[in-house]
Amino acid sequence: MDTNSGITYAKDCPSRTVLSVLANKWSLYVLGVLSGNDRPLRFTELRRHIEGVTQKSLTQALRNLERDGLVSRTIHPTIPPRVEYRLTDLGREAGTLTTAIADWSKTNAARVHAARAAYDARLADDRA
Amino acid sequence: MDTNSGITYAKDCPSRTVLSVLANKWSLYVLGVLSGNDRPLRFTELRRHIEGVTQKSLTQALRNLERDGLVSRTIHPTIPPRVEYRLTDLGREAGTLTTAIADWSKTNAARVHAARAAYDARLADDRA
DNA sequence: CAGAATCCTTAGTGATACTG
DNA sequence: CAGTATCACTAAGGATTCTG
Numbered sequence: 001m002d003t004n005s006g007i008t009y010a011k012d013c014p015s016r017t018v019l020s021v022l023a024n025k026w027s028l029y030v031l032g033v034l035s036g037n038d039r040p041l042r043f044t045e046l047r048r049h050i051e052g053v054t055q056k057s058l059t060q061a062l063r064n065l066e067r068d069g070l071v072s073r074t075i076h077p078t079i080p081p082r083v084e085y086r087l088t089d090l091g092r093e094a095g096t097l098t099t100a101i102a103d104w105s106k107t108n109a110a111r112v113h114a115a116r117a118a119y120d121a122r123l124a125d126d127r128a
Numbered sequence: 129m130d131t132n133s134g135i136t137y138a139k140d141c142p143s144r145t146v147l148s149v150l151a152n153k154w155s156l157y158v159l160g161v162l163s164g165n166d167r168p169l170r171f172t173e174l175r176r177h178i179e180g181v182t183q184k185s186l187t188q189a190l191r192n193l194e195r196d197g198l199v200s201r202t203i204h205p206t207i208p209p210r211v212e213y214r215l216t217d218l219g220r221e222a223g224t225l226t227t228a229i230a231d232w233s234k235t236n237a238a239r240v241h242a243a244r245a246a247y248d249a250r251l252a253d254d255r256a
Numbered sequence: 257c258a259g260a261a262t263c264c265t266t267a268g269t270g271a272t273a274c275t276g
Numbered sequence: 277c278a279g280t281a282t283c284a285c286t287a288a289g290g291a292t293t294c295t296g
Contacts, residue, residue, distance in 0.1 A: 042258085090236065104221065187279065267286105267287090267289085
């Protein structure tokens with residue numbers, strides 16, 4: 001009997017595997033960008049929209065998302081090659097959620113940064 | 129002029145600083161657990177609810193969340209010491225969003241795992 | 257263009273021991 | 277109890293080079 005009605009995240013909880021993909025810096029951005037565009041995007045386009053991501057990290061994020069069925073990858077065997085990424089239905093659902101987080105982050109960034117500055121100031125005081 | 133109406137995540141975008149905290153494995157769980165309980169939780173309680181987290185990682189996650197004003201930390205100067213963690217108003221908002229993600233992960237874990245298995249099987253085929 | 261492969265640096269994680 | 281401190285280790289990330 002647990003008197004606590006709250007949530008417990010067990011090690012083998014299947015949701016944790018899913019969360020590990022979503023709780024990733026670049027995955028969040030990829031979902032965000034693809035959600036914001038209804039047309040499929042090419043690799044370099046995607047990369048242009050996510051400043052600071054390296055080709056390696058973006059490739060990896062896209063592979064993980066593809067693997068989990070959130071993103072589909074279409075290769076057009078032309079020269080030069082053309083690869084397009086789009087959200088699957090599953091990905092669109094997830095995108096809605098992660099976009100909500102991104103939006104919240106944007107509108108509350110000031111509050112968070114203020115809290116952070118105050119915290120850091122307090123720390124500096126304590127050290128002095 | 130950009131013909132693309134989509135989102136771009138600039139390097140200096142303030143939301144990215146916020147996202148870096150939320151896009152963290154343990155932070156998500158902490159917010160989830162604290163959202164699920166309306167009473168404040170102690171360190172070890174929190175840890176019991178998040179299987180597999182080390183004391184170091186949990187401490188770090190809690191510090192980051194406290195720093196960003198999402199979690200408040202109350203020290204009761206008793207012996208033995210008693211430290212309680214609770215969500216701030218800001219944290220409660222964020223918790224709603226991250227809990228939505230956790231819930232989605234839980235209900236869709238099967239679909240994701242199926243996609244993953246299919247992907248891995250295809251890979252194995254290609255290698256053969 | 258869209259990557260794969262390589263090397264290298266650093267950040268994250270775990271285990272252990274110690275403290276107010 | 278709720279941490280801090282330290283060391284060892286692994287995994288993630290960056291820079292660069294190469295290829296169909």
